[in-house]
Amino acid sequence: MKRHHLALGCLCLSLATPAVAGDRRAGGKLLLTNGVSSVEGAAGGGLASWALIAGNETRDGIGGSAHATLVALPDFDLESAGVAIGINDRVELSYAYQRFDTRAAGAALGLGRGFTFAQHIVGAKLRIAGDAVWDQDRWLPQFSIGVQHKIADQGAVISAVGGRSSRGTDFYLSATKVVLARSVVLATTLRATKANQFGLLGFGGDRRRGYSAQVEGSAGILLSPSLLVGAELRTKPDNLRFAREQKAADVFAAWAIGRHASITAAFVDLGDIATIRRQRGAFLSLQGSF
Numbered sequence: 466m467k468r469h470h471l472a473l474g475c476l477c478l479s480l481a482t483p484a485v486a487g488d489r490r491a492g493g494k495l496l497l498t499n500g501v502s503s504v505e506g507a508a509g510g511g512l513a514s515w516a517l518i519a520g521n522e523t524r525d526g527i528g529g530s531a532h533a534t535l536v537a538l539p540d541f542d543l544e545s546a547g548v549a550i551g552i553n554d555r556v557e558l559s560y561a562y563q564r565f566d567t568r569a570a571g572a573a574l575g576l577g578r579g580f581t582f583a584q585h586i587v588g589a590k591l592r593i594a595g596d597a598v599w600d601q602d603r604w605l606p607q608f609s610i611g612v613q614h615k616i617a618d619q620g621a622v623i624s625a626v627g628g629r630s631s632r633g634t635d636f637y638l639s640a641t642k643v644v645l646a647r648s649v650v651l652a653t654t655l656r657a658t659k660a661n662q663f664g665l666l667g668f669g670g671d672r673r674r675g676y677s678a679q680v681e682g683s684a685g686i687l688l689s690p691s692l693l694v695g696a697e698l699r700t701k702p703d704n705l706r707f708a709r710e711q712k713a714a715d716v717f718a719a720w721a722i723g724r725h726a727s728i729t730a731a732f733v734d735l736g737d738i739a740t741i742r743r744q745r746g747a748f749l750s751l752q753g754s755f
Contacts, residue, residue, distance in 0.1 A: 493521040496721040497650075497693050498598045498643060499551070501729045502532030502752050505586050505613055505663065506547040506561030509639075511731050511748050512697045512713055513681035515652040516609035516641035518592055519559065520551030521724060521754050527552050532561075534750040536733060540570040540741045547586070557590040557611075565665050570741050576622065582665045588613040590639075597641045606642035606651075613637075615664035626739075627705045628667025629674050633659045650693060654681040661704050662738060670704030677702045691721040711736025715748060727752045 500508040500517040508530070509515035520528025529550040536543040547561030564583045571580035590611035597607035613635045617623060620631035641652040656679045659668040669675065679702065685695025699713045717731035731748035738744045 493724055494523060494554075495598060496691050496724065497687070497719060497727070499528075499530070499754060500641075501719050501727055502530055502534070502547065502549065502561075502750060504534055504536070504543070504545045504561070504563065505588065506532075506545075506549055506559035507588050507590060507611060507613070508549060508551075508557060508559075509652065509654075510683045510685075510695070510697045510715075511717055511729055511733070511750060512699045512715055513652065513683045514590075514611060514637060514639055514654050514656075515683065516592065516595075516607040516639040517597060518551040518554050518557045518590065518609070519549035519754070520557075522551050522554055524554050526554075528755055530752055530754040532750055532752045534748070536735075536746065536748050538733075538735065538738075538744040538746040541568060541738060541744060542566040549588075555592050557588075557609075559586075559588040559590070561586040561588075563663070563665065565662075570739075573741075574739060582617065582619050582622075584615050584617040584664050586613055586615050586664070597643045598645070601645055604642070606640040609639045609641075611637045611639065615660065615668075617664055617667055620667075623661075623667035626666065626707050627671035628661055629659070629669030631667050633664060633668030635660060635664075648687040650683070650685040650687070650695065652681075652683040655679075656681060658702060659704065660702065662701070662710065666705065666739070670706070672706050673702065673704045685717075685719075693719045708739045709737055717748070725754055727754070 503509040507514040508519035522528030534545040544564045549559035572578040595605045595607040617631040635658040637656040639654040679700045681699045683697045703710045715731040715733040719729040721727045729750040733748040734745045
């Protein structure tokens with residue numbers, strides 16, 4: 466059987482043919498080209514949603530992923546767990562549960578030590594054009610549109626700090642491109658949102674109540690077929706008067722242990738959270754996929 470090779474800088478990925486299209490139906494995606502699980506459950510980076518569809522499925526299959534994530538900050542902990550299903554590499558359905566532990570800072574904020582915020586996130590994503598991996602003969606990225614409905618659990622506290630609602634819906638458009646010849650992954654997302662601190666502190670506020678456009682950007686380089694390193698930046702609304710909200714950023718490494726498991730580790734900076742300054746810490750996420 467003949468083999469054709471796509472160069473990844475000094476690396477090569479082998480794609481067995483006689484017909485690449487046949488392999489796409491029967492086989493799995495290249496390692497890491499399904500992204501990892503973001504803290505909101507969608508396939509992407511740790512902080513950002515990408516246009517990629519979760520799971521190892523190709524165009525005639527059904528796949529999925531499950532993740533568990535911990536973000537350990539100086540004064541808070543954020544935990545996220547969830548699942549996502551990919552259908553024909555076209556549609557993604559996801560669910561994530563987030564839990565935000567205020568630890569000792571809860572007492573300083575008048576909430577009580579160890580007070581927790583939580584939210585449920587139900588998402589859907591549709592690939593509308595392009596293929597991030599297989600369209601190597603043109604620069605057109607993969608485009609997807611998505612929606613995430615979020616339900617926070619601390620409505621009384623959210624109202625007390627100026628939040629307008631404990632429920633809200635984000636809408637986004639993502640573009641992602643994998644440039645195999647340069648070993649590069651690029652992604653950008655435009656998000657319409659009212660969310661305060663990703664939605665944990667509700668939606669809308671006493672400073673700004675409506676939707677605003679926010680940007681998420683990711684760039685990574687494949688150091689090997691199983692190791693991706695890069696950085697992300699995500700802007701957020703600043704809706705609440707009592708506490709300034711700042712952008713989030715990270716520097717990450719994602720390692721595919723095999724076709725069905727990956728680990729992502731990062732240094733993350735979430736800025737100031739609820740008057741507590743400089744929340745920078747560690748991000749660790751485990752993902753299983755099929």
